[in-house]
Amino acid sequence: MRFIRKTRYEQDLALFRHGGQRFWYGLLLLVLLAAPLLLDRFYLGELALVFIYAIAGVGLMLLVGYTGLVSLGHAAFLAIGAYAQAYLLVRGWPFPAALAAATLLTAAVGGLVALPAVRMTGIYLAVATLAFAVIVEHLIMNWTSVTGGFRGMAVPAATWLGMDFTGPTAFYLLCLGVLVLVLWLALNLLRSPSGRAMLAVRDSEISAESMGIHIARTKALAFALSAGFTGLAGGLFAHKIGYLAPDAFTFLISIQLLLMVVVGGLGSLHGAVFGAIFIGLLPQGLAVLRDTLPPAVAQLPGLEPGIFGLILILFLIYEPLGIYGRWIKVRAWLDAFPLYRRATHKRQKQYLRTERLQ
C-alpha cells in the first residue's frame, strides 16, 4: 500500500498522484507510439478499433459511471457522429473541420435529448434513450437524401493538407492521439467543479441539490459531453468501417457499448479502456473458440450475442465493479502479501426501499 504524504493543496489537483504513475503511463504511451514499428497492419487496425471504442467508452462512462444516468441508446450518438462526418466530407469540408463539426453536432443533439431527459430517473431515462435510438435508426433508414437509406453511403478518404490518414499506421496514430486528448479532457473535467458536481449528482441527487448544485444543468452538461465524445468516436468509426449502413448502429451496438463500461468497471476511466480492450478482443477470441467447437455449435446464428449476454450476467453477479474492480483486488492482494484478509473487499448486503408511495 502506498501512502502519499500531501504537503501542498496542488497535490490534490495533480494529474498524476505520484511519480510511479507518471513513469508507468509514460512508458505505456511510448510503447503504443512504437507499436507501428513492431506490429503488422492487421493488429494496428484492431488496436485503432480498440481506441475508437475507448473514446466512445469514455463518453458513456461520463454519463453512466460518473453521473449515474443510464443510456440504452448510445449507438444513436455514434451513428449521428459517423453520418455527420461522412456527409460533411462529401460536401467538401476539410477533415479536421468535419470531425469537429460532427462532434459539436452530436453534442448539440445530446443536449437537446437531455432537455426532457433530465426530468426522468432510472429506468424511465434508460427507456427514453432506447426510444430515441430506435427513432434515430428509423430516420437513418428513411432520410435517403442525406444518409442513403438502406443503400448506405461511402465515407470519403481522410486526407488533409497532403497528409493521408487512410494508411494503417497514420490512422492508428490519429486514433491514439484523439484517445489521449479525450482522456486528458475527461481527467481535467473530473477534477473541475463541473465534474465533481456530476459525482455528487450520481451519489445523491437530494444532497447535491441541497449543496447548491443545479441538477438539471449538470445532467444536461453530462449528456452533451457524453454525446459529443461518442460522436467523435463515431466520426473516426466511419473512417474505420469505410461504408455506412443503418445496420451498423442497432440496439445491439448500444448494448455492446454499455457492456463495455459495465465489464470494464463503472466509475473509472481505466474501466472504459479495459472494457474497450475486452470488446475489441472478444470477436477474435470467439473466432478461435469457433474453430475448437464442433461445427454444429459453432455455426449457431445467435452465438455471439448469447456469449455477450452470458459474460454480462456473470460480471454483474460476481464482479459488479468489472475488470478494474478485479484489478484493484489483485493489487491489494499483492500489496498485502502474505497478509491479505479475505474480508477486505467483502460486499455489504443491502436492502432496497421502495421509491413508490402507496
Added chain:
Amino acid sequence: MEVFQLLVSGVSQGCVYGLIALGFVLIYKATEMVNFAQGDLMMVGAFMAVTFVNVLGMPFLSGVLAALVAMAVIGVVLERLLLRPMIGEPHFAVLMLTIGLGFVLRAIAGAIWGSNPRPLETPYSGRVLEIGELVIGFESIAIVGGTLLLCGLLFGFFRFTRLGIAMQAASQNQLAAYYVGIPVKRIYSLVWALSAVIATCAGILTAPVSLVDPLMGFIGIKAFAAAIVGGFGSLPGAIIGGLVVGLAEQFAGLYLPPGFADMSAYVILLVMLVLRPQGLFATMHRKKV
C-alpha cells in the same frame, strides 16, 4: 369499414402488448426489478407450446397447460439462479442483467428450435367471424378474451388472496415484510413463475397470428413502451397502455408515410415521458429522502 377493421386488429395487437406489459409490471410491482427479458420469456413459452402441441402431439389444452407449468418452473429457476443474488443491487444492474438474459435465451432458443419461424396449430386457427362486412379472425377474439380473463384473475389474486397481498407488501418494503413474517425470497420466486406464465399466455395467444421464432421477443420493447405509457406500477394501466400503442401503430400505418408505423410506439413513449413522466396511472411520486 376499414377503420373498424383496423380497430379490431389494433385492439388484438394491443392486448398482446398489454399482456407482456402486464408481466413487466407484475415483476416491477413485486420486486422493483425491471425485467427486460419478458419478451424473450414469451418467445420461450410459445416455443414450449409448439413443442408440446405440434412436435409431441398432445391435445391443445393439455399441451398449453404443460407449457404453462414448464414455464413456471423456468421462471423459478431463473429467479433462483440469476435474480436472487441481485436482491438489493441497484436497478440499473438488474436491468443490464435481464438484457443479458434476453440475449442468452434467444441464443438457446435458436440452438434448440432453429431460426425458422414455426406456426402453432390451434383448434381455432383459420376460422373467422363475419359481422356484415367486418371480418374478425378467431385468433383476435381469443387474444381479447384471454386478456380479459387473465386480467380478472390477476385482479382477484392481488385484491383478495393472502399471497397476492403478501406480494404487494414485499414490493413496498423488503425489510418490513421480513419483519412481519412474509417469506420474501419465496414470494419473489413465485412472482417470477407467475410472470413467466403470463408471458407464455401472451406467446400462445399471439403465436397463431405471428409465427414463433427466436426473434419474436423483440416486441417486448414495444410492450415496454406500453408499460411506461400506463405508468409502470399499474396493472390496468399496462393493458390500456398496450391498447394505446397497438391502436396507434395500426392507424399510423394507414394515415402516415411508411416507416412511421414502426416508430409510432417509440414516439408515443417519448411524448409520454416528456409530458407526463409518471405515466397515465402513476404510482411513483417524489422520492423520499
